[in-house]
Every structure is written in C-alpha cells, then in structure tokens.
Amino acid sequence: MGAIPTIQATEAPLTVVISRRVIKGREAEFESLSSRMTERALRYPGYLGANMFRPASADDPEYRIIFKFASGKDLEAWQQSLERRELLEQIEPLLVTPSETETLSGLVNWFTLPGHNPVKPPPKYKMTLVSWLALYPTVTLIFLLFNDLLLQVPLLIRTLIVTAVVMVLMSYVLMPRFTRWFAFWLFPRHERGER
16 A cells, blocks of 8 residues: 565564555545555455544645555565556555555554554553563463463473463453553553544
8 A cells, every 4th residue: 555665574464554645635536546455455365454544634634544464475465466556656646745654563563542543653661561461460360270280281382372372362352452451551642643
C-alpha cells in the first residue's frame, strides 16, 4: 500500500503503518483506490487484514492505513507484486507528500488498541513492564498448578511446553487485555490521535 522498504524474511507477523496526506478535493478518488488496494491484497497468502483511519480534522489531511501480514515472506511477495505497483502509481499523484511507512514486528504487535490510530508504539520500558506484569503471574501459576507433572518431563521438553503455552496465552489472551487495561499509560490521549 505504500513504498515499503524490503523486509527480511521472518515468520513473525508484521504490521505496516502508512501515513498519506491527500490533496484537498481528491479524497474520494484516494479512498476508492485504497479500497481496490485492499481487495487485491486479500488474494495474497498471509494477508491478515487492514484498517484505514481518516483524517482527524480538516486541518490535517493525513490518512493512516494499517495492515498486517503473517510473515516477512508474505509481505515481500505483496510488496513486489505488479498489482500493488499499478495502484501505487495512481495513488502517489493524489498525495501532498510521498507516503511515509513504518513496519512493526515483535512485541510491538502485542500493543495495539482496536479503533485507535497507533501513531507510534509505546516506549520500550512501558512495553517491557506491562509484558512482565502479564508474564510473571502466568508463569508462576503454570508452575504452581503443574509443577509435579512438569518435573517428570526432561528439561528441554518441559521448557518447550511451558514457553509454548505462555506465548499462546500472551499473544491471544493476556496482552490484548493488558493493553486495554494499561492503555491510559501506554497510549496517553494525545498520542492516540484523540482530541
């Protein structure tokens, strides 16, 4: 959807945030082309969805498009596609300035708020502290409940089982909740695009 730098092949999901400032009066054309871009991306393996955030006010014509791919390999295939390039050639003339693109991966993906414009991820120390607040009680509870069973399993397999369970819980259960609970601190109102 934007001029995205080449991504190293990775198996971790990637989130791409594109900022585009549209020339006044060309918004409808831009939105139509952006919708076509999303329709084309849907056909690519690993595409996990997209959101478009319209300008917060008439004074700032910035659109934000956020989309995800399951891996760097999947994103790279989309980036290099002729279908994407054709639409980009039609979108770029509608912009005040060239597109700005940021690709996020790793822990940053745990820290997203549905319905909010993620202008930038929280500071690392905040992400680290909130992750630890979710991780510590989870690991403690797993060992408290299953320690006798786990001690019967060799160390490498025990570690494999515990880390697999913890990562699934962190990614799909805990971090979405902890991100909402600590949103006031992770994403202060002025950084969420709220007015």
